[in-house]
Amino acid sequence: MAQGRKGKLNYRCPRCLMREIDMDMLYDAEKAEYYCLRCSFVGDEAEVLRLNTQFREKYGARTIRITEF
Numbered sequence: 001m002a003q004g005r006k007g008k009l010n011y012r013c014p015r016c017l018m019r020e021i022d023m024d025m026l027y028d029a030e031k032a033e034y035y036c037l038r039c040s041f042v043g044d045e046a047e048v049l050r051l052n053t054q055f056r057e058k059y060g061a062r063t064i065r066i067t068e069f
């Protein structure tokens with residue numbers, strides 16, 4: 001899977017997730033930061049993980065989509 005200029009891991013933008021928008025962030029290797037082109041969120045990996053965890057705890061099962069039966 002080619003990922004171009006994206007980081008080794010693709011993280012969703014936590015700020016966009018809050019608005020139910022699925023937006024992959026790009027990775028700035030020089031600053032070691034992830035950034036979002038849509039909402040201009042910038043954060044390092046720890047910040048992104050923290051916000052994503054927060055999001056999951058807050059919205060919990062609401063974000064789980066049933067794709068298998």
Ligand SMILES: [Zn+2]
Nearest residue numbers: 013016036039
């Ligand atoms: Zn965003």
